[in-house]
Amino acid sequence: MKAILAFAPLFARLKGAMLLTLLLSLVTLAAGIGLLGLSGWFLTAAALSTLGSVFNIFAPSAGVRGLSFIRILARYGEKLSGHDMTLRLLSDLRAWLFARLFPLVPLARRFGRGDLVSRLLADVEALDTLFLVALGPISTAVLAGAAMTVVLALLLPGAAVIYAVLFFSAVLLVPVGLVLASRRAGAEVVAAGAALRQAVLDGIDGHQDLVLFGARDAAVASSDTAARRLSAARRRLGRNAALAGAMVQILAGGALVGALLVGFVALEAQQIDGPLLAGLLLAIIASFEASAMLVRSATRLAGAAAAADRLQAIATSAPGIAEPAAALPVPPGGEIRLEAVRFGYDPAHPVIDALSLAIRSGECVAITGPSGAGKSTIAQLLLRLVDPDAGVVRLNGADLRHVVGAELRRRIALMTQDAPVFLDTVRANLRIGRDGADDAALWQVLEAVQLADFVKALPGQLDAVVGEAGRTLSAGQARRICLARTLLSQADLIVFDEPTSGLDFDAESALLAELPALTHGRTAIVITHAVVPASFDRVLELRAGRIAERAHAPA
Amino acid sequence: MDDKAKIAAQGRWLNRLAMADRPLLAAVLGLPLLAGALLVTQALVLASLLHRAIVEGAAVAALWPDVLLLAAILLIRIxxxxxxxxxxxxxxxxxKRRLRATLxxxxxxxxxxxxxxKSSGxxxxxxxxxxEAMDGYFTRYLPAMVQAAILPIAFAAIAFSVDWIVGLLFLISAPLIPVFMALVGWGAEAASRSQAAALNRLSGRFADRLRGLVxxxxxxxxxxxxxxxxLASEELRVRTMRVMRIxxxxxxxxxxxxxxxxxxxxxxxxLTFLDLVNVRGTELTLAAGMFCLLMAPEVYQPLRLLAAHYHDRASAKAAVAAIEQELDALPMAATPSTRPAGATVAAGPALVELRGVALHDPAGRPVVDALDLLLEPGAQLAILGASGIGKSTLLEAIAGLRTFAGEIRLDGRLLxxxxxxxxxxxLAMLGQRPRxxxxxxxDNIRLGRRDADHAAVRRAAQQARVVDFADALPQGLATPLGEDGLGLSGGEIQRIALARIYLRNPGLVVLDEPTAHLDSATEALVLDGLAEFARGRTLLVATHSHAVAARMGKVFRIAGGKLLPAPKPALVRNVGAA
Known part of the structure; x- marks a missing residue:
């Protein structure tokens, strides 16, 4: 719950909208209570009126119609303002998350495997509906119950206490009890869900091994075991919620029966007249509408609290790479030196060890080697996505640890192995490489990566929307967009991590052969598992974390 | 298949899932209807109580039994x-559990x-x-749907028997209820669809940028x-709200x-009580009037419930569409893997024959074309070639893991x-990326033979040089591995995978780059173990390590879609190795 409070500033910005939504939902509820209560009073009063007595029919019938329309309008307004507020909160939350996440990049290794992105999305969504499905209904119920208690205290004092005790037990105690009772089952659902995901991922990623060892059925069975465990936990949660829902209704029923008895006694004692009693009883029935969704609200509140905890844990974690206290200027040029560098995600198992290499300014060098040999680690070291455990990485002589992050990223560009084409226009995708690059520059780089003809044929050309994992593009075109973006940057050194992954053999050879010319005048490091064309200056082979060979591979 | 037929098929598929468990389905749909019936008796008892207390002035003592009855009805209904x-x-x-097993x-x-x-994520x-997204369809939408179809008309019919005008008022809406439902359905679906579409686009963009954060x-x-x-979120909010207003x-x-x-x-x-309206023949009692009033909100309640759960249907349908897209088809039921009673398995080293084999890599590029190859029992053969040239594709075909044109025979039988x-x-195979x-x-070694005892596992671990690093760990071979073998190097993972194979007794051993991640000293030790295991077996190894090739009987290389004999490299240590 505490973590939710940390988001209070975001909610505070929407105070007005929240109050309006709350007010409208109160009006909706009050009009409903008034409508049924007034109707009950009117009906009974009319039934009791003796022939010939004067009965003012105008006021009650106008009241009934008026309350009906107020209820319709208030409900409509409540829905609109509630959704508008939720969407506003959503955009605030997303901007908040982005601002917090950027300093923490790269994320994956620190927050575990599994799909971090879907987890973040789900957590943000749990928070943005917090008011709409949890805080709003709970506040409305509490306020409506208080108002009803006051009315009863004035008109049928004996029933007020019964009503207050039972109603507030239903509104407050049952949801709290539910959340407490479901804590273990809730944690079990999360754990069982993770176990199921692990089992399914094991099956998918290890599919070939399972087939080879005839263990496919065992894998299906083990994921079914995990699915059963998840089902059992969810059933327990469902039983708890059903029980809590029944409790709420029993308490509400108790309030009705209690008020009925107290009312009959008061009626016999002539402390209250018949129409008023009928009106009050119907009003009590109508007031239960407020408690109908409470169980769901409580569950969502608990879910939002857990989501807030997770988001706060990420937001408040320290960035993995520290910015230098005193920044050193970097001399111009693109010369790189690794001096006895050691690095391992697990220090006991270094990925690279005692690695030294030097690449002169303007050279185009390929780094090859089997997967897992540490090739990508070199790229990450150069961009300070990780820092070495031992040794130094130097750009033109300057220790990278003393270079400001923004300056480093201006001087060195990296095209990662999984560089995405964003769901956006061609122009926006390219401009990520150089802010505000003009169309002439964009066409020039598209020409260079041989995409100009393709983009010219797109509807809207540079304004054509591409992306969503490059679905509108072939793998080769997507890679070339990323390549164009990287070339557009004004860095002195460009690192390409598997620039041809996902390309067929011909496209791969063609693209690799062009690279030295495309990066002419700048330093280029190309990490690849493919056959390196002769146009490269040098090939370094990395094996088991060391440079094992310096030879030009036969093209 | 056009879109409409596709959507209809998806709907039928969802309903078939629901029909698989008819008794439970009947309970899920029937219990709320029973509770609805009790609602009528509850309103009757409450109305008559009010009538007797207010109109007839009955004493509290006389009302007690009915109050208890009311409480009992309430409890049963709840x-x-x-x-x-x-x-x-x-x-x-x-x-969901059945569907997961099927999937x-x-x-x-x-x-x-x-x-x-495919992406494993x-x-x-x-x-x-x-x-999970289908949950609401079965647990909330289906019961709400049945209630909305039955309860309003049933309530109207009962009201009709009490007062025909009130019954008519409800019944006028009765023929309209399907119209309302369509209207609500249309409105709610359009609303939820446009909102879902807008939110999806926004979430898509958001997720897109999150994934590209680096x-x-x-x-x-x-x-x-x-x-x-x-900015994008704000823009979409404005556009969404414009739709929402309608x-x-x-x-x-x-x-x-x-x-x-x-x-x-x-x-x-x-007005009837006041005699301002009189269309009934008989006197209307307060009990009857009150009953009608109490039932009025209940007639429309099921429709509101349905509207509240309408989006569950939309999300279930979206989920079905997503599954269909990912799998290219909707799976029907758990398919138990067939285990035909096989002929007796041959023993000893295996004979492998390839005749006219043609293979394509995933990108459609031909790897080998009209390939002939004979591996005599006990032969040991290495295939050299740069990575990406198609060695793995060929090995996978021989191991029966991918389709091919031509003939591959094992011990004389077609694969x-x-x-x-x-x-x-x-046949045992070590893939390029063992998992x-x-x-x-x-436990991981035991994947090779699940009933292997400790001694056998230990022997295999020794032969594959797993013990060299495992014994340095505090728990030895019992050391639990993190996700994806986190904490182990590529070479260590490969050796564990080799140990799996050493637990088996195959006639043909197929290895794809068995020493790719090893330094030459370890490589030599691992190859000694391999030589020991491979004695009396047929062995096929893809590699670009000359140290591996030098130990094999024959060496081939793939070039230009053909398998060509290559000179056996001399056993020298790798240039530049430390």
Whole structure:
């Protein structure tokens, strides 16, 4: 719950909208209570009126119609303002998350495997509906119950206490009890869900091994075991919620029966007249509408609290790479030196060890080697996505640890192995490489990566929307967009991590052969598992974390 | 198949899932209806109580029994509702569990090259998230649908027997209820669809940028992108709200009828009491009037419930569509893997013949064309060649993991005619990226033979040089491995995978780059172990290590779609190795 409070500033910005939504939902509820209560009073009063007595029919019938329309309008307004507020909160939350996440990049290794992105999305969504499905209904119920208690205290004092005790037990105690009772089952659902995901991922990623060892059925069975465990936990949660829902209704029923008895006694004692009693009883029935969704609200509140905890844990974690206290200027040029560098995600198992290499300014060098040999680690070291455990990485002589992050990223560009084409226009995708690059520059780089003809044929050309994992593009075109973006940057050194992954053999050879010319005048490091064309200056082979060979591979 | 037929087929598929468990389905749909019937008796008792107390002036003592009756009805009704809810949860869970088993069976029943070509995150999310998204359809939407179809008309019919005008008021809306439902359905679906579409687009963009966070940061786009995320969200909010203003009208329509029902009944009954309206032959009692008033909101309640759960249907349908897209088809039921009674498995070293084999890599590029190859029993052969040239594709074809043109025979039998379990017993293969599973090192080795005892596991671990690093760990072979073998190097993972094979007794051993991640000293030790195991077996190794090739009987290399004999490299240590 505490973590939710940390988001209070975001909610505070929407105070007005929240109050309006709350007010409208109160009006909706009050009009409903008034409508049924007034109707009950009117009906009974009319039934009791003796022939010939004067009965003012105008006021009650106008009241009934008026309350009906107020209820319709208030409900409509409540829905609109509630959704508008939720969407506003959503955009605030997303901007908040982005601002917090950027300093923490790269994320994956620190927050575990599994799909971090879907987890973040789900957590943000749990928070943005917090008011709409949890805080709003709970506040409305509490306020409506208080108002009803006051009315009863004035008109049928004996029933007020019964009503207050039972109603507030239903509104407050049952949801709290539910959340407490479901804590273990809730944690079990999360754990069982993770176990199921692990089992399914094991099956998918290890599919070939399972087939080879005839263990496919065992894998299906083990994921079914995990699915059963998840089902059992969810059933327990469902039983708890059903029980809590029944409790709420029993308490509400108790309030009705209690008020009925107290009312009959008061009626016999002539402390209250018949129409008023009928009106009050119907009003009590109508007031239960407020408690109908409470169980769901409580569950969502608990879910939002857990989501807030997770988001706060990420937001408040320290960035993995520290910015230098005193920044050193970097001399111009693109010369790189690794001096006895050691690095391992697990220090006991270094990925690279005692690695030294030097690449002169303007050279185009390929780094090859089997997967897992540490090739990508070199790229990450150069961009300070990780820092070495031992040794130094130097750009033109300057220790990278003393270079400001923004300056480093201006001087060195990296095209990662999984560089995405964003769901956006061609122009926006390219401009990520150089802010505000003009169309002439964009066409020039598209020409260079041989995409100009393709983009010219797109509807809207540079304004054509591409992306969503490059679905509108072939793998080769997507890679070339990323390549164009990287070339557009004004860095002195460009690192390409598997620039041809996902390309067929011909496209791969063609693209690799062009690279030295495309990066002419700048330093280029190309990490690849493919056959390196002769146009490269040098090939370094990395094996088991060391440079094992310096030879030009036969093209 | 056009879109409409596709959507209809998806709907039928969903309903078939629901029909698989008819008794539970009947409980899920029937219990809320029973509770609805009790609602009528509850209103009758309450109305008569009010009548007797207020009009007849009955003493409190005389009213007690009926108050108790009312309480009892309340309790039973609530109990039925709770049972219905529990049944619905159980119903939904049973469907989801069955569906997950079906999906996992379907995924793993396909060829491994198919799964490898998909993102494992996407596939796992069909089993987890997409299946979960169907929950509301079975647990909430279906019961709400049945209630909305039956209860309003039933309530109207009962009201008709009490007062025909009130009954008529409800019944006028009765023929309209399907129209309302269509209206609500249309409105709510349009609303939920447009909202879902807008939110999806926004979430899609958001997820898109989250996944590309590293790239954005590397190009210094941190602040610019944060601003753009907010801007895009705001833009979509404005557009969504424009749609919502119209979409929410449908719920206002429902609200209008609910209010109209209460107000209409109250005014009509009141005016009848005052004799301002008199269309009935007989006197109307307060009990009858009150009953009508109490039932008025209930006539429309089921429709509101349906509107509230309408989006569950939309999300279930979206999930079905997502599953269909990911799997290219909707799986029908768990397919038990067939285990035909195989012929007796041959023993000793295997004979392998390839005749006219043609293979394509995933990109459609030909790897080998009209390839002939004979591996005599006990032969040991290495295939050299740069990575990406297609060695793995050829090995996978021989191991029966991918389709090919031409003939491959094992012990004289066509590969496709050998029962899967027999093939796996006869042939062991080390893939290029062996996968470790959650569990200890020993558990992972035991994948080779699940009933292997400790001594056998230890022997295999020694032969594959696993003990060299495992014994340095505090728990030795019992050391639990993290996700994906986290904490182990590529070479260590490979050695564990080799130990798996050493637990088996295959006639043909196929190894894809068995020493790719090893330094030359370790490589030599691992190759000694391999030589020991491979004695009396047929061995086929793809490699670009000369140290491996030098130990094999024959060496070939792939070039230009052909398998060409290559000179056997001399056994020298790697140039530049430390």
């Amino acid at each position: 109990g039925l509702g709770a049972f219905g809810e529990v049944a619905a949860v159980g119903f939904g869970e049973a469907i 996992v069976g379907e995924l793993l029943g396909r060829p491994p090259v198919w799964t490898a070509s 996407g596939l796992s999310s069909t089993v987890l998230e997409q299946v 790239t954005l940061k590397l190009f210094g786009q941190d602040e610019a992108e944060t601003a753009r995320v907010r 979409a929410f009208l449908s719920s206002a329509v429902l609200e209008f009828f609910a209010a109209l029902g209460v107000a209409g009944v109250a005014l009509y009954v009141g 496709g005619e050998i029962a899967e379990p027999d093939l796996r017993e006869r 470790l599973f959650a569990g200890s090192i020993a």
